[in-house]
Amino acid sequence: MNHYPAIADHGLVGDLQTAALVSSGGTIDWWCTPRFDSPSVFASLLDSERGGRCTLAAELPDGSGGTVRQLYLSDTAVLVNRFLAPGGVGEVADFMVPIEGTVATDRHRLVRIARVVRGSLSFTFECRPRFDYGRASHSLTRTDDHTVVFHGPETDLHLQAAGHVTLQADGDDITARFTLGAGEVAAVVLTSAASGGPAPEPLSRDGIADELEACRTFWHRWLRSSTYRGRWRDMVNRSAITLKLLTYAPTGAPIAAATMGLPEQIGGERNWDYRYTWVRDGSLSVRALVDLGFKEEAHAFRRWLRDRIDAGATSSGDPLQIMYRVDGEPHLTEEILDHLEGYMGSAPVRAGNAAADQLQLDIYGEAADALSVSGDMGALRGWLAFSNVLDWLADNWDRPDEGIWETRGGRQNFTYSRLMTWVAFNRGVHLATSHSRPADITRWTAARDAVFRQIVERGWHEERQAFVQHYDTDVLDASLLLMPRVGFISPMDPAWLSTLDAMDRDLVSDSLVYRYDPAASPDGLRGSEGTFNLCSFLYVEALARSGRLQQARYAFDKMLTYANHVGLFAEETGPSGEQLGNFPQAFTHLALVAAAMALDEQLDKAEP
Numbered sequence: 001m002n003h004y005p006a007i008a009d010h011g012l013v014g015d016l017q018t019a020a021l022v023s024s025g026g027t028i029d030w031w032c033t034p035r036f037d038s039p040s041v042f043a044s045l046l047d048s049e050r051g052g053r054c055t056l057a058a059e060l061p062d063g064s065g066g067t068v069r070q071l072y073l074s075d076t077a078v079l080v081n082r083f084l085a086p087g088g089v090g091e092v093a094d095f096m097v098p099i100e101g102t103v104a105t106d107r108h109r110l111v112r113i114a115r116v117v118r119g120s121l122s123f124t125f126e127c128r129p130r131f132d133y134g135r136a137s138h139s140l141t142r143t144d145d146h147t148v149v150f151h152g153p154e155t156d157l158h159l160q161a162a163g164h165v166t167l168q169a170d171g172d173d174i175t176a177r178f179t180l181g182a183g184e185v186a187a188v189v190l191t192s193a194a195s196g197g198p199a200p201e202p203l204s205r206d207g208i209a210d211e212l213e214a215c216r217t218f219w220h221r222w223l224r225s226s227t228y229r230g231r232w233r234d235m236v237n238r239s240a241i242t243l244k245l246l247t248y249a250p251t252g253a254p255i256a257a258a259t260m261g262l263p264e265q266i267g268g269e270r271n272w273d274y275r276y277t278w279v280r281d282g283s284l285s286v287r288a289l290v291d292l293g294f295k296e297e298a299h300a301f302r303r304w305l306r307d308r309i310d311a312g313a314t315s316s317g318d319p320l321q322i323m324y325r326v327d328g329e330p331h332l333t334e335e336i337l338d339h340l341e342g343y344m345g346s347a348p349v350r351a352g353n354a355a356a357d358q359l360q361l362d363i364y365g366e367a368a369d370a371l372s373v374s375g376d377m378g379a380l381r382g383w384l385a386f387s388n389v390l391d392w393l394a395d396n397w398d399r400p401d402e403g404i405w406e407t408r409g410g411r412q413n414f415t416y417s418r419l420m421t422w423v424a425f426n427r428g429v430h431l432a433t434s435h436s437r438p439a440d441i442t443r444w445t446a447a448r449d450a451v452f453r454q455i456v457e458r459g460w461h462e463e464r465q466a467f468v469q470h471y472d473t474d475v476l477d478a479s480l481l482l483m484p485r486v487g488f489i490s491p492m493d494p495a496w497l498s499t500l501d502a503m504d505r506d507l508v509s510d511s512l513v514y515r516y517d518p519a520a521s522p523d524g525l526r527g528s529e530g531t532f533n534l535c536s537f538l539y540v541e542a543l544a545r546s547g548r549l550q551q552a553r554y555a556f557d558k559m560l561t562y563a564n565h566v567g568l569f570a571e572e573t574g575p576s577g578e579q580l581g582n583f584p585q586a587f588t589h590l591a592l593v594a595a596a597m598a599l600d601e602q603l604d605k606a607e608p
Contacts, residue, residue, distance in 0.1 A: 009564070011566045038297070041131060047342070052130030055124065056125045060085050075237055078219075079093070079566070095211075103251065116180040127173060159175065160189045182205055211437075225294055242568060253326045277304075289301075302371060336348045365422065386498065464502055530560060532572055533559075
């Protein structure tokens with residue numbers, strides 16, 4: 001078995017079009033370029049031998065008491081690894097200057113700055129790219145001792161060094177070793193570009209310093225738009241920065257996570273590609289972004305969403321599909337990368353996502369809710385397209401589907417899916433009446449009321465005294481924690497409070513929440529999974545809105561202890577508190593923000 005760092009042992013850097021993971025050991029073990037969903041250049045996180053990596057780290061003698069600490073510069077996406085040893089203290093700062101605007105580019109620049117602040121330290125550098133998920137070979141062109149180019153298929157990776165760094169060839173890879181004294185600085189810069197493009201400008205110390213300052217200034221300026229002044233400002237700010245890093249600026253489309261293939265269970269098969277834009281995730285982010293004050297990002301996603309609606313039917317004939325590439329391309333063919341062993345042997349490694357073709361009717365409610373936040377439907381054609389979607393939904397809401405969790409065990413009449421179709425009709429009726437837009441309001445109202453009655457009659461389980469996962473089971477589902485937020489039921493309604501009590505008994509383990517029980521409700525996949533971080537934060541929000549403030553605050557404070565050392569969350573928390581699944585996950589950070597704001601609101605009301 002190859003060596004792998006813990007999933008949580010990473011920070012994230014990015015330029016708003018692509019992103020990289022950097023371990024606390026100084027290794028870039030995940031970077032896809034020129035877009036989030038492009039093939040990887042470094043992917044040793046999925047195969048430490050074949051995936052490729054780039055390491056820049058101080059040499060710490062064995063048994064010397066040396067330590068490494070990873071942190072972000074406050075309120076930025078500048079990631080720092082600090083190396084503390086008896087002989088000296090040094091650090092490596094990793095960052096990418098954000099690319100502002102809506103123009104996509106094939107040129108992306110990752111800067112790594114090494115410096116020593118006390119004593120002296122020796123550093124080791126190695127750059128071993130493996131293009132196209134490790135499937136493609138590359139060649140190396142050397143310009144001088146400080147400049148080389150790795151040539152892969154359709155992509156060149158330019159490597160430049162400054163300071164005391166002399167690049168040595170190791171076959172078609174590069175290594176270096178150098179020593180810095182107090183106050184000395186060295187740097188290496190990776191620039192990805194289309195094959196045959198112009199070389200980057202030569203490095204200069206002032207130029208690198210200017211790039212670092214530009215990165216810090218961008219993030220400080222961007223965070224000034226935040227209106228959050230609550231009790232958990234550091235964690236909310238870090239989550240906001242993470243959500244921004246995971247948003248593709250040219251289109252405004254947020255991706256679900258920076259990675260693919262990281263397992264929900266070590267050695268298991270639940271290993272998915274999350275580098276795409278889910279209608280659900282993006283839509284649910286809109287209200288949180290608006291509430292935080294980031295209206296530009298919310299508007300950008302709504303434009304992307306309106307474009308998907310305007311584009312018309314998908315290959316399945318439905319108005320929307322559940323996910324798209326960041327540019328709106330609907331084809332996400334899933335393939336197995338069987339040459340990669342997977343994180344700690346967790347195979348198969350999948351690129352692409354076959355769930356894109358699933359029927360998940362809840363997305364229409366989430367989309368309608370996002371569009372209703374500001375009431376901005378865009379041009380008249382945008383309203384007509386949206387109206388056509390609801391007309392279609394009026395004929396199709398009563399169909400079994402695969403549900404929010406994208407199970408591969410067959411379609412069911414999922415209660416959450418019905419809930420969100422109710423939201424779609426509810427928001428559609430409101431928009432049409434408040435903006436005097438043409439619509440078949442009578443039909444939408446009838447559909448809304450029919451859904452409501454069906455959920456109450458068939459989604460409610462009398463013996464469990466709870467709303468359940470689907471109409472033919474007594475199993476609970478944490479997605480229904482959203483019922484009060486979307487306005488279907490009062491958070492103080494006895495039926496809701498008894499549902500919350502049932503979830504406490506079945507799904508909650510010391511404040512951590514399972515999304516459902518796969519053993520009781522088979523989902524077509526082998527193995528188990530950890531608690532779902534998204535659901536744990538939804539639980540906090542539901543507790544707060546239901547007046548259970550002491551329990552909510554305890555659960556929230558405890559949940560924050562499961563963040564990694566730089567405040568990031570993966571998709572799940574394992575049985576020993578380890579982070580599992582793709583990392584960092586946007587949905588988790590979105591739910592953290594929503595939970596913090598809901599808890600702040602309720603605590604403020606309760607204070608004398």
